[in-house]
Amino acid sequence: AQSVSQHNHHVILSEAASLELGCNYSYGGTVNLFWYVQYPGQHLQLLLKYFSGDPLVKGIKGFEAEFIKSKFSFNLRKPSVQWSDTAEYFCAVNAGGGYNKLIFGAGTRLAVHP
Amino acid sequence: EAGVAQSPRYKIIEKRQSVAFWCNPISGHATLYWYQQILGQGPKLLIQFQNNGVVDDSQLPKDRFSAERLKGVDSTLKIQPAKLEDSAVYLCASSFESGNTIYFGEGSWLTVV
Numbered sequence: 001a002q003s004v005s006q007h008n009h010h011v012i013l014s015e016a017a018s019l020e021l022g023c024n025y026s027y028g029g030t031v032n033l034f035w036y037v038q039y040p041g042q043h044l045q046l047l048l049k050y051f052s053g054d055p056l057v058k059g060i061k062g063f064e065a066e067f068i069k070s071k072f073s074f075n076l077r078k079p080s081v082q083w084s085d086t087a088e089y090f091c092a093v094n095a096g097g098g099y100n101k102l103i104f105g106a107g108t109r110l111a112v113h114p
Numbered sequence: 115e116a117g118v119a120q121s122p123r124y125k126i127i128e129k130r131q132s133v134a135f136w137c138n139p140i141s142g143h144a145t146l147y148w149y150q151q152i153l154g155q156g157p158k159l160l161i162q163f164q165n166n167g168v169v170d171d172s173q174l175p176k177d178r179f180s181a182e183r184l185k186g187v188d189s190t191l192k193i194q195p196a197k198l199e200d201s202a203v204y205l206c207a208s209s210f211e212s213g214n215t216i217y218f219g220e221g222s223w224l225t226v227v
Binding site: 105106 | 117147154155156158159170205207216217218220221
C-alpha cells in the first residue's frame, strides 16, 4: 500500500534559521507530489507541487522542494524562516492510476520563535 | 473565485447521536473528496466522488458513515450513530479533474462527548 512518512513531528527554529522537512513515500510508479501548509486556524493550502520536469520545485513564500526519485523523497526547504511560517506542513502523494487519490503524511508542526 | 464551502464549522454531539456535514465544491470541479483529520494525524481519505459517482470509499466505515453527492455538485456526509473516536475535523475538498490540484475547505470540527 502507498504511504507517506514525514520524519519530524515537531520542529522548533529561530527566525532566519534554515529549514528542511523530510518526506519519503512508498510507491514504485509515477507520482505527483505536494506540500500543503495549514496556518493556525486556517484551511489546508497548497505550498508547491511536482508533476514532472525540473525536480527542484519552487513554491510560494520562498519555499522549495526537491524530488529525488532514487530516494523516494520530496524534502521541503526554506533558507531563512520567518515567524509567520509557524504552521503545520503536510507532504502528500498522488500515485495516479486514473483517479486522483491523495495520501498524506502525518504532518510536521513548525514553531518559529522571533 | 469562491473556495470550497463547508457547514457547520463546529458541532458537539453526544455519542450515539447523528450528525450531517454539508459541502459545496468550487464551481466546475468534478471531483469531490471527504477527508477525516484526527488531531495529530494527517488527513485520511474517506470517500471520493467523480461527478455523482463514488470512485473510492475503501476507508469509509460504512456501518455508520454515509455520503452522497446528488446532481454531482453539493455533498453531505452523515455519521449515525457517532462514536467518541469520530471526534475529528472533516475536510471537504475538490479538484477540476483527476490529476489536478486539490483545494480544501476550512473543515467541520466534530466533538463527540
